[in-house]
Amino acid sequence: MSGERTVAYPAGDTLVSEGVIAPARAGRPAPARAGAAGEPLVVVEGLRVQFTRGGRKVNAVNGLSYRLEPGTMMAIIGESGSGKSVSSRALMGLLPPTAKISGSIRFDGRELIGLPEKDMRELRGGDIAMVFQDPARSLNPTMKIGAQITEAVRLHSDLDKRGAHARAVELLKLVRLPAAERRFHEYPHQLSGGMRQRVMIAIALAGEPRLLIADEATTALDVTTQAQIMELLVELQQRLGMAVIMISHDLGLAASYAQHVVVMYAGRAVEQAPTQTLFANVRMPYTHALLGAIPALDREPHSLFDVTPGQPPDLSALPKGCPFRPRCQYATDTCLQAPPLTEHEPEHLWACWHPVGAGAGHNSANGEQR
Amino acid sequence: MTATATTPRVPVSRDPRVSRLTRVTGSPVLRLIVKRLLMAVPIMLGVTILTFWVLSLIPGNAAEQLLGAEATPEDVALLERQLGLDQPGVVRYLEWLQGAVTGDLGNSIVSRQPVSDVLADRLPVTGELVLLAFLISLVLAIPVALLAAHKPGGIMDRISMVVSTLGLSVANYVLALILVLVFAVTLGWLPAIGYVPLEDGLWANLEAMILPSAAIGFPLFCFYTRFLRGDLVDQMQQEEYVTTARAKGVGSWSVLIKHAFRNSSFGLITVVGLNLGALIGGTVIIEQIFALPGIGQMLLQAINTRDFVVVQAAVVIFALVAVVANLVVDLLYAVLDPRIRYGSR
Numbered sequence: 001m002s003g004e005r006t007v008a009y010p011a012g013d014t015l016v017s018e019g020v021i022a023p024a025r026a027g028r029p030a031p032a033r034a035g036a037a038g039e040p041l042v043v044v045e046g047l048r049v050q051f052t053r054g055g056r057k058v059n060a061v062n063g064l065s066y067r068l069e070p071g072t073m074m075a076i077i078g079e080s081g082s083g084k085s086v087s088s089r090a091l092m093g094l095l096p097p098t099a100k101i102s103g104s105i106r107f108d109g110r111e112l113i114g115l116p117e118k119d120m121r122e123l124r125g126g127d128i129a130m131v132f133q134d135p136a137r138s139l140n141p142t143m144k145i146g147a148q149i150t151e152a153v154r155l156h157s158d159l160d161k162r163g164a165h166a167r168a169v170e171l172l173k174l175v176r177l178p179a180a181e182r183r184f185h186e187y188p189h190q191l192s193g194g195m196r197q198r199v200m201i202a203i204a205l206a207g208e209p210r211l212l213i214a215d216e217a218t219t220a221l222d223v224t225t226q227a228q229i230m231e232l233l234v235e236l237q238q239r240l241g242m243a244v245i246m247i248s249h250d251l252g253l254a255a256s257y258a259q260h261v262v263v264m265y266a267g268r269a270v271e272q273a274p275t276q277t278l279f280a281n282v283r284m285p286y287t288h289a290l291l292g293a294i295p296a297l298d299r300e301p302h303s304l305f306d307v308t309p310g311q312p313p314d315l316s317a318l319p320k321g322c323p324f325r326p327r328c329q330y331a332t333d334t335c336l337q338a339p340p341l342t343e344h345e346p347e348h349l350w351a352c353w354h355p356v357g358a359g360a361g362h363n364s365a366n367g368e369q370r
Numbered sequence: 371m372t373a374t375a376t377t378p379r380v381p382v383s384r385d386p387r388v389s390r391l392t393r394v395t396g397s398p399v400l401r402l403i404v405k406r407l408l409m410a411v412p413i414m415l416g417v418t419i420l421t422f423w424v425l426s427l428i429p430g431n432a433a434e435q436l437l438g439a440e441a442t443p444e445d446v447a448l449l450e451r452q453l454g455l456d457q458p459g460v461v462r463y464l465e466w467l468q469g470a471v472t473g474d475l476g477n478s479i480v481s482r483q484p485v486s487d488v489l490a491d492r493l494p495v496t497g498e499l500v501l502l503a504f505l506i507s508l509v510l511a512i513p514v515a516l517l518a519a520h521k522p523g524g525i526m527d528r529i530s531m532v533v534s535t536l537g538l539s540v541a542n543y544v545l546a547l548i549l550v551l552v553f554a555v556t557l558g559w560l561p562a563i564g565y566v567p568l569e570d571g572l573w574a575n576l577e578a579m580i581l582p583s584a585a586i587g588f589p590l591f592c593f594y595t596r597f598l599r600g601d602l603v604d605q606m607q608q609e610e611y612v613t614t615a616r617a618k619g620v621g622s623w624s625v626l627i628k629h630a631f632r633n634s635s636f637g638l639i640t641v642v643g644l645n646l647g648a649l650i651g652g653t654v655i656i657e658q659i660f661a662l663p664g665i666g667q668m669l670l671q672a673i674n675t676r677d678f679v680v681v682q683a684a685v686v687i688f689a690l691v692a693v694v695a696n697l698v699v700d701l702l703y704a705v706l707d708p709r710i711r712y713g714s715r
């Protein structure tokens with residue numbers, strides 16, 4: 001741990017973290033990163049997660065694949081129940097023992113599936129951290145904020161009690177929690193929703209993660225607070241150089257903040273592209289439907305509406321071929337074959353036989369255009 | 371970006387336990403105490419009136435019991451007059467009540483001893499019995515529940531399930547007899563019956579109290595184990611803060627003990643407090659079996675001799691214990707649970 005950590009820093013929130021976290025970042029063995037230049041930080045391949053519930057098999061994740069470059073922000077979006085949370089919890093090794101997991105998750109070249117619990121625990125809250133949806137329930141109601149942060153700090157550093165305290169207060173300042181020193185001694189219920197989520201982020205940052213997963217981290221917050229938290233995440237991501245996976249059911253939110261988008265349906269990725277590319281040329285009919293469902297300005301924020309007609313897929317009895325077929329207006333007999341997720345255009349992957357607006361030439365599975 | 375300082379404070383009181391205290395303004399703790407004590411008044415009145423009435427329904431009175439079967443009706447009538455038993459029930463009750471509210475619980479009809487002296491002798495015995503029973507049950511239940519909850523469905527969980535099911539289905543007097551048979555009669559480790567006061571040595575006293583406390587404490591242990599194990603598993607599987615703790619890299623035992631148990635302990639306190647009333651009832655039969663000179667034994671004897679003054683005293687004590695136990699549970703909550711402690715600022 002760098003000694004500069006506990007050095008006094010200039011007052012004023014914006015400067016707080018300069019020289020606080022950055023040196024530690026720089027102190028991380030650089031070669032590992034330089035050597036891995038161009039190598040993705042996370043490679044998920046053919047990930048499957050199956051639960052057994054009441055004798056029925058629930059296929060929560062069905063061959064999910066994606067890549068995540070270090071230091072970037074990627075959004076995973078999809079309707080509720082599409083396997084976003086389950087797949088990210090698989091990455092953290094947080095699924096219950098009843099979950100049957102197969103496929104591959106490589107983090108920095110290391111296979112995480114089947115990793116012994118001891119090693120997994122070191123990664124958890126260390127290199128990989130997570131922020132959850134409901135900040136009211138995610139913090140331990142009977143522990144002071146400070147204790148919950150120092151617990152994380154001490155697990156991933158060799159700081160003593162006093163050092164951990166100082167570090168925890170720094171983290172609270174880093175996430176711009178007003179009156180950090182005072183809040184340190186308060187309980188979660190004494191904070192507003194936005195403040196609690198800042199505390200959650202501070203906890204997540206305690207282990208200096210290289211990957212932060214924010215699972216619907218702003219869904220439970222009001223619109224203003226939501227924007228503040230998202231901006232904080234983007235700022236931290238850039239300043240600390242970590243990769244962020246933001247999980248959301250809100251394509252609009254993803255469009256505003258993420259550099260890359262993965263669209264999930266029925267436990268697999270159905271379209272994936274850099275945000276600009278995706279929104280310029282939406283190909284997969286399901287993404288198209290989601291896009292049509294982005295709230296217009298005259299709509300109530302967060303109002304519920306049908307994404308697309310039809311039932312969300314039954315994960316115990318997925319249709320043959322393309323899972324979206326029963327709800328898809330473009331479906332043909334070809335769609336009885338499962339469309340593979342293929343890079344049809346540079347950096348733009350989709351899994352569909354009849355992509356929207358891609359012209360007749362795209363009807364084949366390996367239509368590498370341009 | 372504006373700081374969240376401007377975000378309105380959202381009071382969280384989803385927890386039903388919170389509202390109980392936060393609704394009252396001012397000093398919540400003081401209010402609670404006053405409220406409970408006021409509530410205790412009608413409870414005490416009701417319980418004592420009921421006891422008095424039920425006793426009057428049982429055939430025979432103290433005079434007949436004292437004089438025995440050979441007594442002539444004249445003798446009985448004379449004694450009845452001397453004891454004041456010829457007065458109408460309402461008058462006798464009101465007389466007793468008048469004394470009771472000034473702290474004078476009267477004299478035993480049978481022994482003429484002041485009831486307060488009798489209580490001073492007997493309360494410590496029952497108190498020790500109850501205390502030891504709680505101690506035994508909790509000291510065992512907490513670690514067993516933690517072991518069971520660490521791996522639901524695992525070997526420890528299954529063993530504890532079988533044992534606690536057994537323990538809950540056996541009546542405590544049956545258990546008492548089994549304990550006596552095994553530890554006193556067969557093994558000869560402990561005395562079968564009898565009481566040794568604390569003044570005669572701690573060990574001798576404990577030797578006499580172990581079997582009766584175990585007879586009361588074992589079913590409690592089973593009950594607490596079940597309850598705590600269930601609550602811990604719920605916390606571990608359903609509560610998001612547990613996932614947060616695990617996501618931090620906290621080990622499974624630490625999550626269980628530092629996080630889940632901390633939250634489960636509130637439920638446990640409630641259950642223990644609510645149990646106290648029923649537990650006191652259980653002492654009656656156990657004191658009888660083990661010949662312990664406690665309140666329960668006193669109550670049974672007093673019922674047999676129709677000594678309504680002593681019966682009333684026992685009933686008042688039992689009801690008071692129940693009321694105070696509930697109050698203490700709520701106060702403990704107020705002290706231990708930060709949501710309540712800071713909830714009413």
Ligand SMILES: Nc1ncnc2c1ncn2[C@@H]1O[C@H](COP(=O)(O)OP(=O)(O)O)[C@@H](O)[C@H]1O
Nearest residue numbers: 051053058060079080081082083084085086087
């Ligand atoms: N522990 C579990 N046991 C059984 N089914 C589960 C479990 N966790 C999640 N699921 C199921 O997996 C599916 C995907 O859930 P999830 O990943 O939470 O969706 P999302 O986060 O995209 O809304 C859902 O149908 C859900 O019911």
Ligand code: SF4
Nearest residue numbers: 322325328335352353
């Ligand atoms: S593959 Fe067929 S069913 Fe599936 S989304 Fe494309 S057009 Fe629709």
Ligand SMILES: [Mg+2]
Nearest residue numbers: 084085086216
């Ligand atoms: Mg989810």
